[in-house]
Amino acid sequence: MWLAGLVTVFGSFLTFIALPLQLKELTGSALAVGAVGAVELVPLIVFGLYGGALADAMDRRKLILWTEAGLAVLSAMLLLNTLLPHPMIWPLYVVAALVSALTGLQRPALQAIVPRIVAHEQLPAAIALNSMRWQLGAIVGPSLAGIVIAFAGLPLAYGLDVATFVVSLVLTAGLSPSPASHDAEKPSLRGIVEGARYAWGRKELLGTYAVDLAAMFFAMPTAIFPFLADELHAPWALGLMYAAGAVGSLTVSLTSGWVSRVHRHGRMVVLAAAGWGAAMAVAGWLDNIWTVLFFLAVAGGCDTVSGLFRSAIWDQTIPDELRGRLAGIELLSYSVGPQLGQVRAGGMATLTGVRTSVWAGGLACVAAVGLLAVSLPKLMAYDQRTDPHAEAMRRRKAAEAAGPGAVAEAA
Structure with a gap:
């Protein structure tokens, strides 16, 4: 796959x-x-x-x-x-x-x-x-x-x-077949609402969606990169500006062995999202194209760290029978945010200037993520070693490996 x-x-x-x-x-x-x-x-x-x-x-x-x-x-x-x-x-x-x-x-x-x-x-x-x-x-x-x-x-x-x-x-x-659970219902609006209700009831999950939406809405300035390159007198660097974030992301992924040793995933989601906003703010302040590219790469690395731990929370705690519906909600959280962020960046650049749009959006991201951290204590307290949903998933996976009888007992 x-x-x-x-x-x-x-x-x-x-x-x-x-x-x-x-x-x-x-x-x-x-x-x-x-x-x-x-x-x-x-x-x-x-x-x-x-x-x-x-x-x-x-x-x-x-x-x-x-x-x-x-x-x-x-x-x-x-x-x-x-x-x-x-x-x-x-x-x-x-x-x-x-x-x-x-x-x-x-x-x-x-x-x-x-x-x-x-x-x-x-x-x-x-x-x-x-x-x-x-x-x-x-x-x-x-x-x-x-x-x-x-x-x-x-x-x-x-x-x-x-x-x-x-x-x-x-x-x-x-790939091997991956059939639905034996008690799976047909797709329906009621089923979609059931998934949304489950997500709403899990405030740590809700926090991961909200943090990602805030980070992308306030600090996603790629739509105005062509104008930023012109202001920095470096139109030749436009392609590098688009690639810088991916370079930072790839660097994190290639060195991500440390991820398995971190257990407070919620805190890492928040800290990395705040780091994304802070790096974007610095990139908007700077005049030198090379330092701008460096901080765009730092921002990309922070975004990947946040994404890794968001996905870990999702994949390690959501029951299989709800996994698809929750994945649909997750798709919206990490796809709609960037789309709206492009509108925000372009509109603000028109009103206040290109560089102001970048650094002010970064600062707004840091503030919004901080407010969400205070408002969602369950996200900050999440620990995959002690979280009851993660523990239930561990027992279920172990039971599936042991056989059908053990699965029924675990359920």
């Missing part, structure tokens, strides 16, 4: 760069390019929640396979449109919305299947590996996309994306 995701992430970054570039070439409008984010948001929210319910109600392997096949078809549609004598604009928006919908359906299943195939005590390591996979793609993918598009054109970029989905399908087909 890790290899399948690694192959797919490279192909997806090809399309991630190619689609807005094609829109720019066809329309010449920045507004038309920015509208892609708008058409993606609603399908992601709706199908992310429904995908979580599906992941609890059907075989997760089948759901991953079918959505991966659908994503391959959508990439093929982009390729066919590009090969037309006069490529059309509307299919780009339609495909962007459908890709967002299928991603919303797929990601909860991808996340929910991990605790089934990884031992409980090895989940933090698995989370770090998955994070590293994305970071490798975030660094190498855009660079590869730029080279492919510049020297071979958009058709090859879309064609390579289709090829990566085919490889991913072959690898994913090798």
Whole structure:
């Protein structure tokens, strides 16, 4: 599954760069390019929640396979449109919305299947590996996309994306079936509400969602990086600014052996999110491009630390029968925040200036995270060694390893 995701992430970054570039070439409008984010948001929210319910109600392997096949078809549609004598604009928006919908359906299943195939005590390591996979793609993918598009054109970029989905399908087909629990209900609004009610009742879980939303909303300035590069008189460094965060993230993932020795996961979520905001604030104050890049990398590393411990809390404490629905809620927490953060950064930059938008957003992030830490003491007190939900999951995993009789006894 890790290899399948690694192959797919490279192909997806090809399309991630190619689609807005094609829109720019066809329309010449920045507004038309920015509208892609708008058409993606609603399908992601709706199908992310429904995908979580599906992941609890059907075989997760089948759901991953079918959505991966659908994503391959959508990439093929982009390729066919590009090969037309006069490529059309509307299919780009339609495909962007459908890709967002299928991603919303797929990601909860991808996340929910991990605790089934990884031992409980090895989940933090698995989370770090998955994070590293994305970071490798975030660094190498855009660079590869730029080279492919510049020297071979958009058709090859879309064609390579289709090829990566085919490889991913072959690898994913090798997974064992991952059927729903025997008492799983059909996907329904009531089931989605049940998952939301469970999350609301677990204040440490609620805290992880709230901290991530606050951090991304206040301190996610990537939308204004082109303008920041101009203000720093370093337009040549724009690509480095986009890659700096991923470099910091990759550094953390490659040195993440220490994660398994930390038990107060809630505190680490809060401290790392505050570090993300503080690093962004410093980057907004500085004039030297190299120190700005350094603190953008520090921010990326802090974001990864927070993400590792958020995922550890999720994967080590949520019951399997709710895992998909909670993964759908998690998808919203780490996807909607960045989308809204781009709007915040752009709007504030228009009103107050680019650099003010960056440093003020960073300070607002620190303040918001601090307020949440005070308001959610259960998050700060969380300890995976003594938390009753984590202990119940450990007993359940041990019982599953011992056999069906032990599972019934543990339940």
